[in-house]
Amino acid sequence: MAQAPARLEGLVVASHGRHCVVESAGGERRICHPRGKKSQAVVGDRVLWQPAAPGQGRGHGDEGTIEKVLERRNLLYRQDEVRTKSFAANLDQVLILIAAEPVFSESQLARALIAAEAARITPLIALNKSDLVEPFARAWERLWPYRHMGGEQDTQHHYRVLPLSLSESGAVDRDMLMHLLAGKTTLVLGPSGAGKSTLVNLLVPGASAQTGEISQALNSGRHTTTTTTLYWIDPQRTTALIDSPGFQEFGLRHLAPTDLARYMPDIAAHAEGCRFYNCTHLHEPGCAVQAQVRDEQDAQAISPQRYRIYGELFAELSESPY
Numbered sequence: 142m143a144q145a146p147a148r149l150e151g152l153v154v155a156s157h158g159r160h161c162v163v164e165s166a167g168g169e170r171r172i173c174h175p176r177g178k179k180s181q182a183v184v185g186d187r188v189l190w191q192p193a194a195p196g197q198g199r200g201h202g203d204e205g206t207i208e209k210v211l212e213r214r215n216l217l218y219r220q221d222e223v224r225t226k227s228f229a230a231n232l233d234q235v236l237i238l239i240a241a242e243p244v245f246s247e248s249q250l251a252r253a254l255i256a257a258e259a260a261r262i263t264p265l266i267a268l269n270k271s272d273l274v275e276p277f278a279r280a281w282e283r284l285w286p287y288r289h290m291g292g293e294q295d296t297q298h299h300y301r302v303l304p305l306s307l308s309e310s311g312a313v314d315r316d317m318l319m320h321l322l323a324g325k326t327t328l329v330l331g332p333s334g335a336g337k338s339t340l341v342n343l344l345v346p347g348a349s350a351q352t353g354e355i356s357q358a359l360n361s362g363r364h365t366t367t368t369t370t371l372y373w374i375d376p377q378r379t380t381a382l383i384d385s386p387g388f389q390e391f392g393l394r395h396l397a398p399t400d401l402a403r404y405m406p407d408i409a410a411h412a413e414g415c416r417f418y419n420c421t422h423l424h425e426p427g428c429a430v431q432a433q434v435r436d437e438q439d440a441q442a443i444s445p446q447r448y449r450i451y452g453e454l455f456a457e458l459s460e461s462p463y
């Protein structure tokens with residue numbers, strides 16, 4: 142009887158639909174298909190895979206099957222009424238890249254931050270295009286609450302907010318980013334036009350060539366923009382950047398409305414002080430959250446925009462999906 146081939150450990154470095162590219166410890170890559178529903182993997186997953194038996198591949202030669210997805214440290218995903226979509230697994234950080242132009246949506250930013258908090262992944266916010274002086278100043282001002290949340294002192298800030306000018310001061314930005322990313326796996330998310338491709342190309346020379354190869358292999362030549370891809374920044378393969386589409390529709394259906402306050406640090410900071418333990422912070426008397434809503438540059442205040450976003454999300458997550 143033929144011996145079953147050994148299961149090898151690998152890392153998922155790209156995914157498109159159900160197909161993945163798995164990288165072995167030695168750095169070789171091959172396309173793998175999940176064995177069943179349970180072995181559906183996402184980028185960043187560690188998996189056990191098996192080479193396809195001779196003649197069983199679908200024509201690419203180097204193929205395999207994913208037999209098992211190893212336990213995940215975390216998983217960042219979004220969920221709307223109809224579907225759940227995973228961005229990536231086993232992340233250290235999420236870098237949310239927005240820009241002075243096009244004007245960013247604060248609601249989208251807040252959603253991404255909430256999803257990261259809920260998955261226990263450290264978010265970083267980067268505001269690109271600081272060379273566009275006036276739009277940048279306006280956008281930087283809009284980020285005031287995010288730059289100060291947690292307290293007035295630098296060391297108390299809950300979020301790190303970085304000004305960037307990726308196309309104009311690339312070398313400076315690269316050094317700063319390299320420092321923040323070193324030894325970590327970071328997912329980059331951002332709306333179209335903020336500079337995500339510029340960022341990836343700055344940090345990963347040859348990234349576009351790599352992407353071409355992978356999407357060709359996954360798609361048999363059709364161009365795709367829906368692939369999530371992991372790039373190694375260093376030859377030792379210790380620092381990874383994951384580029385993923387899908388920032389625009391950031392559904393948070395996987396969260397309960399009553400969990401929201403916990404994932405919004407400016408609201409969470411006051412929620413303990415409410416008269417009712419199950420206060421929704423929407424209309425109750427003695428609500429310590431509502432008492433802090435004011436349009437002031439005060440690190441303890443809750444900005445009216447943040448409070449409005451809280452209310453909108455609370456309503457959205459309270460709607461019956463049926």
Ligand SMILES: Nc1nc2c(ncn2[C@@H]2O[C@H](COP(=O)(O)OP(=O)(O)OP(=O)(O)O)[C@@H](O)[C@H]2O)c(=O)[nH]1
Nearest residue numbers: 269270306307308309332333334335336337338339
């Ligand atoms: N002024 C200015 N423009 C920039 C900067 N960084 C990127 N851009 C420009 O912004 C535009 C969008 O940049 P991309 O890197 O293509 O943005 P993207 O987020 O990948 O956009 P999509 O491909 O639509 O997802 C390009 O024209 C860039 O040249 C910057 O620091 N300053």
Ligand SMILES: [Zn+2]
Nearest residue numbers: 415420422428
């Ligand atoms: Zn309250």
